[in-house]
Amino acid sequence: MLHAHTVEAVRRAEAAAMARLPEGALMQRAAAGLAAAVLELLGGGYGRRVLLIVGPGDNGGDALWAGARLAARGSRVEALLLADRVHEAGLAALRAAGGRATHDLDRLHAAPDVVVDGIVGIGGRPGLRPEAVAALERYDGVPVVAVDVPSGVDVDSGRVEGPHVRADLTVTFGTHKVAHLVDPASTACGAIHLVDLGLAGDLGPPALEALQPDDVRALLPRPGPTAHKYTRGVVGVRAGSDTYPGAALLAVAGANTGLAGMVRYVGPAHVADTVRSVHPEVVGAGRVQAWVVGPGGGDDAGAMLDAARADGVPVVVDADALRHVAAPLPGCVLTPHAGELAAMLGVQREPVEASPLEHVREAARRWECVVLLKGHHTLVADPGGRVRVTTTGVPWLATAGAGDVLAGLVGALLAAGLEPHDAASVGSWLHGAAATEAAAGGPLTATRVAVQIPRLVRETLSGAR
Structure with missing residues (x-):
C-alpha cells in the first residue's frame, strides 16, 4: 500500500x-x-x-x-x-x-x-x-x-x-x-x-x-474448490432506457467480467433483449447480493433505486440515480463525477474540482456510505474519513460510457463479497489499469475497457503486474 x-x-x-x-x-x-x-x-x-x-x-x-x-x-x-x-x-x-x-x-x-x-x-x-x-x-x-x-x-x-x-x-x-x-x-x-x-x-x-498490485491481488475474490455460481455472488443491474439503451449494455459489460458468479438484468423489455443478444449468459429478475442502479435510467432512475433498495442489499448508485439520493445509504456506494457531486451537495462544480478531497469526505459523511468521486485521480472515501486514491488510468479513459463500466464492475465486486470501500477502490484500480492496457498509448472506448478486465485480473492474480 x-x-x-x-x-x-x-x-x-x-x-x-x-x-x-x-x-x-x-x-x-x-x-x-x-x-x-x-x-x-x-x-x-x-x-x-x-x-x-x-x-x-x-x-x-x-x-x-x-x-x-x-x-x-x-x-x-x-x-x-x-x-x-x-x-x-x-x-x-x-x-x-x-x-x-x-x-x-x-x-x-x-x-x-x-x-x-x-x-x-x-x-x-x-x-x-x-x-x-x-x-x-x-x-x-x-x-x-x-x-x-x-x-x-x-x-x-x-x-x-x-x-x-x-x-x-x-x-x-x-x-x-x-x-x-x-x-x-x-x-x-x-x-x-x-x-x-x-x-x-x-x-x-x-x-x-x-492500492498497489499486491494489495489488489490480496483483495480480489477467488472461487474456492466447491464454489458454484450462487456462492460466488449474483449482481443485478437496473439500467438503460429508450433514450440510453447503450448504458445498460456497458453497465452489464462491467458486471459481466467473471468476478461474480451471475449477472441479472432488469429493465425495459427491448433493452433486455439487446443485453442478452450481446451477453447471452445474463439472466432476468431474481435474488442478488448487490445491485447496480442508474446508468442511462433517465426518468425511471428513481423507481429503479427504490426497487433496488427494497431488497436490502448493497447498491451501487450511479448516473441518473444519484439525483434521487435524499437519505443516508449505509452499505452502498455512490459513484459521481465532479458535476454530479456538486449537484448533490448544492454547490457549483468549480469548488468540487478545486478541493475534491474535502468534498468527497463531506459526501461520505452526509450519506453515511462510500463515495467514489471519479476524476484524474479518483477518490474513494468512507464515512469515517478514510480515503483511497486511484493512480491507475490514462487521460483516454475520459470517454463516454466508461463510468457505466466502472459501476458494473464495482457491483460485481460487492456481490462477490468485498466490503464497499474495498469493492470501490479495487474496482477503480482495475478499471484504470485495464484502460491503460487497452489504450496502449492511444484512444480507447468503454467497451474495450470492459473486454480488458478479465485479462488484467488474470495478470494481477498471477503476479505478472
Missing part, C-alpha cells in the same frame, strides 16, 4: 528521527537522493548546467546541499537566492564545491539544463511571490525538479491557489504527501520519486492510501 501523510505527521516523524540521528543526517540523506534523481534525469552530471531556485527554509537547504554534490560531479551549478538569509551550511557547501550564488536573476549565466525548485517546502503557503514567478517564467520550457513538493501548492489539501511550480519530476522525502496524490496539485508534480529517510516507524496512520 502506498501511504501519504500530512505535514504535521511528517514534522513529528522528522523530529523523532533527528533525536536519534547525528545533526544534519536527514538533510544529507535528502540531498543525496535529490542529487541522484537529478543526475538520472540529466543522464549524467559532467558539464550539465543546473539552476537552483532557493528559498529561505530547509527545502532550500536540501537544494543547496544537492547542488554541492552535483558540482562535485562536474555540473555547472548556480543558485538564485530568493531571500536574504538561506541555509548557511548548504550555501557554504555549494560555494566550496565550485557553485555560484546570486540574488540577481539577471546575473545568471547561460540557460540551464534543469531547474531545481527549492523555493518553499511542505510548510509553505499556496501561491508564489513575484520574484519566484519571474525566475520560473524566465526559464519556461526547461525541465523542473521540485524538492519535496512543487512550490505554491497546498500540501495537505491538494488545492492550488495562485501561481505555482509545474514540475516534470518531484523528489519527495520520507513519505508521500497528500498533494502528490490529490488533484489538482497532483497534476503539478510530474513523476514522483520517493527517497527513504527511515521515517516509517514514526509516521503514524496515513491520511491517504493508494
Whole structure:
C-alpha cells in the first residue's frame, strides 16, 4: 500500500528521527537522493548546467546541499537566492564545491539544463511571490525538479491557489504527501520519486492510501474448490432506457467480467433483449447480493433505486440515480463525477474540482456510505474519513460510457463479497489499469475497457503486474 501523510505527521516523524540521528543526517540523506534523481534525469552530471531556485527554509537547504554534490560531479551549478538569509551550511557547501550564488536573476549565466525548485517546502503557503514567478517564467520550457513538493501548492489539501511550480519530476522525502496524490496539485508534480529517510516507524496512520498490485491481488475474490455460481455472488443491474439503451449494455459489460458468479438484468423489455443478444449468459429478475442502479435510467432512475433498495442489499448508485439520493445509504456506494457531486451537495462544480478531497469526505459523511468521486485521480472515501486514491488510468479513459463500466464492475465486486470501500477502490484500480492496457498509448472506448478486465485480473492474480 502506498501511504501519504500530512505535514504535521511528517514534522513529528522528522523530529523523532533527528533525536536519534547525528545533526544534519536527514538533510544529507535528502540531498543525496535529490542529487541522484537529478543526475538520472540529466543522464549524467559532467558539464550539465543546473539552476537552483532557493528559498529561505530547509527545502532550500536540501537544494543547496544537492547542488554541492552535483558540482562535485562536474555540473555547472548556480543558485538564485530568493531571500536574504538561506541555509548557511548548504550555501557554504555549494560555494566550496565550485557553485555560484546570486540574488540577481539577471546575473545568471547561460540557460540551464534543469531547474531545481527549492523555493518553499511542505510548510509553505499556496501561491508564489513575484520574484519566484519571474525566475520560473524566465526559464519556461526547461525541465523542473521540485524538492519535496512543487512550490505554491497546498500540501495537505491538494488545492492550488495562485501561481505555482509545474514540475516534470518531484523528489519527495520520507513519505508521500497528500498533494502528490490529490488533484489538482497532483497534476503539478510530474513523476514522483520517493527517497527513504527511515521515517516509517514514526509516521503514524496515513491520511491517504493508494492500492498497489499486491494489495489488489490480496483483495480480489477467488472461487474456492466447491464454489458454484450462487456462492460466488449474483449482481443485478437496473439500467438503460429508450433514450440510453447503450448504458445498460456497458453497465452489464462491467458486471459481466467473471468476478461474480451471475449477472441479472432488469429493465425495459427491448433493452433486455439487446443485453442478452450481446451477453447471452445474463439472466432476468431474481435474488442478488448487490445491485447496480442508474446508468442511462433517465426518468425511471428513481423507481429503479427504490426497487433496488427494497431488497436490502448493497447498491451501487450511479448516473441518473444519484439525483434521487435524499437519505443516508449505509452499505452502498455512490459513484459521481465532479458535476454530479456538486449537484448533490448544492454547490457549483468549480469548488468540487478545486478541493475534491474535502468534498468527497463531506459526501461520505452526509450519506453515511462510500463515495467514489471519479476524476484524474479518483477518490474513494468512507464515512469515517478514510480515503483511497486511484493512480491507475490514462487521460483516454475520459470517454463516454466508461463510468457505466466502472459501476458494473464495482457491483460485481460487492456481490462477490468485498466490503464497499474495498469493492470501490479495487474496482477503480482495475478499471484504470485495464484502460491503460487497452489504450496502449492511444484512444480507447468503454467497451474495450470492459473486454480488458478479465485479462488484467488474470495478470494481477498471477503476479505478472
